[in-house]
Amino acid sequence: MNHVLKYMYIVNFPTFEEELCLLEMRAVFGKMPIEKTLFSNIEFNPSNSPFIKTRLDVIYEKDTIEELLVEIDKDKTIYNNFKLEYVRLNNNNNIPYEERLELIKKLSMNIIGTHNFKNPEFNFGVTKVDGKWLFGIDNKNDYKWHTHDNKPCSYSNSLGVKVAKAVVNIANNGLKEKTIIDPCCGVGTTLVEALDAGYQIEGYEINRHITKNANINLEFYGFDPIVVNDDMHNITKKYDSSIIDIPYGLFSHTSEEEQQSIINTAKRISNKMVIISFEEHDLMIAKAGFKIIDRCIVTKGKFKRFIVVAE
Secondary structure, eight states, rough: OOOOEEEEEEEEEOOOGGHHHHHHHHHHHHOOBTTTEEEEEEOOOOOGGGHHHHEEEEEESSSSSHHHHHHHOOOOOOEEEEEEEEOOSSSSSOOOOHHHHHHHHHHHTTEEEEESSSSSSSSEEEEEEEEEEEEEEEEEOOGGGGGGOOSSSTTTTTTOOHHHHHHHHHHTTTTTSEEETTOTTTTTTHHHHHHHOOEEEEEEEEEEHHHHHHHHHHHHOOOOOEEEESSSGGGOEEEEEEEOOOOOOSSSSOHHHHHHHHHHHHHHHEEEEEEEEOOHHHHHHHHHTTEEEEEEEEEEETEEEEEEEEE
């Protein structure tokens, strides 16, 4: 088939994580979805996001089904074991169910090859957006990252997997060539998500016992035990971004002086910082020489987590 014209992403989120999803979309794509649909020229793996349901690699964009059929008919490639589905949008503009079935039947008859609904090698998708018919390769989120919910070692105040996945994408804007440091990495939740997505990340943890547990978690998921047991203030290397997640206030007696020192060191060792906390630190962030460029709040029950992006 022809080259990809553009990528269509469909996102979904619970209400309490909407701000986090939109922050991730701004960081990765530089824009926000409209009615949970986003078009971009950027190719991003949907399985690296907790919010992207699917990515349709748009190959054909036509005004009518007849025009779409003409283009599909031109392709003489044999696609054995293919599956074609209607990509449903997160709004009320989807065509009726019976019409979708008829559409899939009609298009499938013009694709050369054999159907395989259970284990397809080729996943095709078709949908209608703003009066245009789109056809292409359907890349669904595999959600295999949910296996990371059950780590061998965890703590009640650790980041959730979904938040961690979004945060690593926010930290490096989805770019794998950028380097990340998590200098207070705890049991390694963000490290697991970053490494699973193929990002370059390193981790430090001052507590020897927690360092051991973090490396146990990494090895459990097939990664090298890269967490260094050391004080973040001893780090001399420079990174593109840092992720700072310390249990402020509610779970720790970290003083304001220590908090300021942590943020100051983050400024020294990274060009960009994503800080996650249970209270606002705008003044400390500014005092360290950072400028806040984006932010969101994630609520869970009675707790609020403030996520701030600064450069």
